[in-house]
Amino acid sequence: MAEAIMEGVIKTNKWQANLITIKNRSNSGRLKELQTKYGVIPAPTIKKAVSDAEIIILAVKPKDASQAVKSLEPFIQKEQLIISVMAGISTGTITEWTNNENPVLRAMPNTSASIGYSATALSKGISASDVHVQKAVELFETIGTVTLVPEDKLHIVTGLSGSGPAYIYYIAEAMQKAAEELSLSHEEAKTLISQTLLGASLMLKNTSESPIELRKKVTSPGGTTEAGIGKLDQYQVHDAFIACIKKAVRRSEELGNIK
Ligand SMILES: NC(=O)C1=CN([C@@H]2O[C@H](COP(=O)(O)OP(=O)(O)OC[C@H]3O[C@@H](n4cnc5c(N)ncnc54)[C@H](O)[C@@H]3O)[C@@H](O)[C@H]2O)C=CC1
Numbered sequence: 001m002a003e004a005i006m007e008g009v010i011k012t013n014k015w016q017a018n019l020i021t022i023k024n025r026s027n028s029g030r031l032k033e034l035q036t037k038y039g040v041i042p043a044p045t046i047k048k049a050v051s052d053a054e055i056i057i058l059a060v061k062p063k064d065a066s067q068a069v070k071s072l073e074p075f076i077q078k079e080q081l082i083i084s085v086m087a088g089i090s091t092g093t094i095t096e097w098t099n100n101e102n103p104v105l106r107a108m109p110n111t112s113a114s115i116g117y118s119a120t121a122l123s124k125g126i127s128a129s130d131v132h133v134q135k136a137v138e139l140f141e142t143i144g145t146v147t148l149v150p151e152d153k154l155h156i157v158t159g160l161s162g163s164g165p166a167y168i169y170y171i172a173e174a175m176q177k178a179a180e181e182l183s184l185s186h187e188e189a190k191t192l193i194s195q196t197l198l199g200a201s202l203m204l205k206n207t208s209e210s211p212i213e214l215r216k217k218v219t220s221p222g223g224t225t226e227a228g229i230g231k232l233d234q235y236q237v238h239d240a241f242i243a244c245i246k247k248a249v250r251r252s253e254e255l256g257n258i259k
């Protein structure tokens with residue numbers, strides 16, 4: 001996710017790559033690779049990664065969060081803004097781990113950030129002001145849309161739009177498999193599927209019609225779509241998607257209980 005954010009941000013030319021310092025747990029080869037690819041600066045130590053940063057972005061897995069965030073604690077300076085993209089972990093927990101009063105915000109972007117199309121939700125912790133929110137909005141607007149939500153809604157966002165691209169890729173995988181089994185070439189299928197998903201997405205975004213209305217327009221009585229959707233209904237795909245999102249939301253809540 002950190003790479004998707006940096007890629008998206010750098011592509012806009014609004015943020016200079018050499019002002020972005022990166023650090024991972026131990027893979028210096030990976031840091032070098034990112035430096036070559038984007039021009040960002042690898043930090044040899046956590047201290048170097050954190051010193052002088054205006055904004056510290058936390059993007060480790062929730063299971064590594066406690067150890068990673070606590071390791072920053074000795075080096076964090078007053079006024080540094082902390083933004084976490086980690087699923088589940090609350091601003092209150094981050095404040096506990098960093099043992100200070102720094103402003104903390106949470107963002108839930110998605111991997112479409114890398115091409116400037118993230119749907120990001122932002123929430124602020126109690127020590128963050130509107131000025132900090134504005135700074136975070138400016139940052140995340142370079143990589144897509146920003147929706148401000150109260151922090152208790154972030155679990156929902158995580159299961160919906162944080163994980164969301166994967167649900168769409170899951171559908172795309174099935175469409176690709178069916179097309180190739182039915183003898184379209186890989187490239188033919190890819191072009192048709194990606195443009196179909198893009199067009200449907202733009203219809204949802206740019207028209208005032210609801211998903212149901214848009215679906216009805218495709219579905220001629222007695223036609224192919226009706227036949228196809230009948231099969232989806234037979235497999236209860238609609239209910240399966242609702243269950244999928246609710247399960248992902250619950251998982252985000254569970255991840256938030258990691259200490
Ligand atoms: N992948 C996605 O689509 C999204 C992920 N997120 C959140 O972003 C976070 C990262 O997820 P991914 O990028 O998928 O994971 P990832 O495994 O690709 O990246 C995690 C990085 O954290 C580093 N790391 C682990 N412990 C560390 C430590 N102690 N000090 C410094 N670096 C350390 C690892 O070296 C690795 O580079 C997670 O909390 C996830 O919930 C949020 C939105 C979307």
Ligand SMILES: O=C(O)[C@@H]1CCC=N1
Binds near residue numbers: 087158163
């Ligand atoms: O799967 C995950 O836990 C992360 C959070 C949202 C998307 N990926």
